[in-house]
Amino acid sequence: xxxxxxxxxxxxxxxxxxxxxxxxxxxxSAMYFATSNVNIDVSTYSKSGKQGKSGGIMKGVKRLFAGxxxxxxxxxxxxxxxxxxxxxxxxxxxxxxxxxxxQTEWYCTGGSFLAAxxxxxxxxxxxxxxxxxxxxxxxxxxxxGHGTVLIEAYGQIERHEVQDxxxxxxxxxxxxxxxxxYSATKVAxxxxxxxxxxxxxxxxxxxxGYVYTQSHNYVGFLRTxxxxxxxx
Amino acid sequence: MEYQIQARxxxxxxxxxxxxxxxxxxxxxxxxxxxxxxxTKTSTRGGVMGGLKRKLLSGESFFQxxxxxxxxxxxxxxxxxxxxxxxxTELHGALNMQKGAYLASTTGVKCxxxxxxxxxxxxxxxxxxxxEGDGMLFFGSYGAIEEVQxxxxxxxxxxxxxxxxxxxxxxxxxxxxxxxxxxSDQILCEYSGTxxxxxxxxxxxxxxxAVYPYRPVDSD
Numbered sequence: 060x061x062x063x064x065x066x067x068x069x070x071x072x073x074x075x076x077x078x079x080x081x082x083x084x085x086x087x088s089a090m091y092f093a094t095s096n097v098n099i100d101v102s103t104y105s106k107s108g109k110q111g112k113s114g115g116i117m118k119g120v121k122r123l124f125a126g127x128x129x130x131x132x133x134x135x136x137x138x139x140x141x142x143x144x145x146x147x148x149x150x151x152x153x154x155x156x157x158x159x160x161x162q163t164e165w166y167c168t169g170g171s172f173l174a175a176x177x178x179x180x181x182x183x184x185x186x187x188x189x190x191x192x193x194x195x196x197x198x199x200x201x202x203x204g205h206g207t208v209l210i211e212a213y214g215q216i217e218r219h220e221v222q223d224x225x226x227x228x229x230x231x232x233x234x235x236x237x238x239x240x241y242s243a244t245k246v247a248x249x250x251x252x253x254x255x256x257x258x259x260x261x262x263x264x265x266x267x268g269y270v271y272t273q274s275h276n277y278v279g280f281l282r283t284x285x286x287x288x289x290x291x
Numbered sequence: 292m293e294y295q296i297q298a299r300x301x302x303x304x305x306x307x308x309x310x311x312x313x314x315x316x317x318x319x320x321x322x323x324x325x326x327x328x329x330x331t332k333t334s335t336r337g338g339v340m341g342g343l344k345r346k347l348l349s350g351e352s353f354f355q356x357x358x359x360x361x362x363x364x365x366x367x368x369x370x371x372x373x374x375x376x377x378x379x380t381e382l383h384g385a386l387n388m389q390k391g392a393y394l395a396s397t398t399g400v401k402c403x404x405x406x407x408x409x410x411x412x413x414x415x416x417x418x419x420x421x422x423e424g425d426g427m428l429f430f431g432s433y434g435a436i437e438e439v440q441x442x443x444x445x446x447x448x449x450x451x452x453x454x455x456x457x458x459x460x461x462x463x464x465x466x467x468x469x470x471x472x473x474x475s476d477q478i479l480c481e482y483s484g485t486x487x488x489x490x491x492x493x494x495x496x497x498x499x500x501a502v503y504p505y506r507p508v509d510s511d
Contacts, residue, residue, distance in 0.1 A: 065492075069301035070375070070435035072492040091451045092490050095444040095481065145437070145490070149497040151301075285505025 060176065062207060064154050068215055071154040072147040073174065079136045085146050085174035085209075087130040092145040100133045133177070146174050148211035150277055155216045157208045157234065157271075166199040167210050167234035170277070176206035188243045188260065197229045197262070210234050214274035225264045230276030238268035292397070294427070300376035300435035305369045305395060309360035317369050317395035319354045327365025332357045357398065369395050369429070373495055377431035378438070378454070385423040388430055388454040397426030421457075430454055434493030442485045449478040450494045456486030 061076040075083055087101050136142045157165055180203045187198030202208050212233050241262045264270055293308040307315050333354050335342030346353040358367045371394050382400055393402055403421050432453045461482045482488055
């Protein structure tokens with residue numbers, strides 16, 4: 060298998076070359092091209108470590124992760140020739156690769172999961188926080204096993220090594236590694252001051268590990284554009 | 292004539308250096324800046340019917356502008372409406388493109404709309420743009436553009452094909468084992484034959500769909 064990420068940070072894309080017998084998975088809207096020997100199987104993700112059509116359509120139908128619905132497509136090769144598929148996010152920005160060594164688990168937001176090799180286990184059980192005052196929420200996908208994960212970001216991706224403490228606004232978190240714990244907090248003294256600061260919930264990461272951030276806030280962008288359209 | 296595509300792939304624009312007497316044709320509104328003794332002539336390039344066909348059927352502008360360097364050298368910089376990527380190609384014959392992809396060309400290249408039949412129904416309309424002639428052609432789209440050599444069959448998500456050689460045929464298809472009631476828009480396009488195919492990595496449609504739920508709600 061060959062995974063090639065384009066050098067471009069704005070309209071980034073990935074080309075995945077699969078040999079016969081190899082499989083791959085991605086969020087289902089991500090495929091934009093494929094050689095015709097690539098089989099595309101769309102399934103709902105039902106429970107930890109096991110993806111498949113079990114669990115029924117209703118159970119897995121729409122797991123809403125910060126407004127995203129979550130469906131997976133699984134790719135395999137139909138004949139004895141190598142095949143190629145193109146995977147791209149729906150919004151502008153970069154793509155980053157995280158290698159899972161089977162030891163450390165990672166967490167990424169539902170909206171930033173793009174694709175992974177098939178031996179990566181995805182746990183979609185809700186892990187996150189919901190703000191009562193601000194109505195913001197964030198939830199994470201647990202990524203475990205051995206393999207390669209591709210994450211997408213709105214804007215540029217940056218990796219930060221955390222040794223002590225690191226604070227990130229919820230709209231800018233992409234992924235973090237297992238050695239870190241987070242708590243929801245407010246940026247200024249009280250809720251009112253935080254609201255004044257324009258910040259709602261921020262996440263305070265503590266421990267040792269890595270956090271991936273994105274330079275821009277996608278929902279913030281949509282909330283800026285949306286009101287400019289005719290009302291419904 | 293010399294040209295250079297700048298700022299690929301996010302904000303691509305085209306710098307054209309014209310020697311005295313040389314010309315470049317561009318869609319209306321594409322000119323961003325120019326320098327030197329450049330004369331601009333606006334015409335429908337094909338009469339009223341040609342202009343109408345171009346506008347209504349293929350998403351291009353009714354008028355086109357011809358820029359001529361008169362009596363000296365000059366430069367014209369052209370930019371497409373949607374920020375994205377641009378491709379320069381030498382055309383000898385014809386090329387099919389999605390509506391709105393045409394940016395500019397040398398004068399020997401003409402645009403026409405072409406009926407793509409009902410297989411084009413789920414695309415941005417029933418007509419695609421057919422460009423014919425001899426010369427340089429510049430086209431683009433939102434997203435980054437990748438060129439693929441097709442030999443056999445090749446599948447592209449609907450809306451992601453920017454341009455293709457007329458030696459390629461296409462038909463609409465669906466992903467296998469798909470739960471179609473959940474995915475009303477998971478339509479794929481299968482290209483067959485031998486030829487070049489240019490694909491974009493994002494569509495403006497994806498952006499529009501994402502913003503759509505954030506429209507303001509009517510207060511009454």
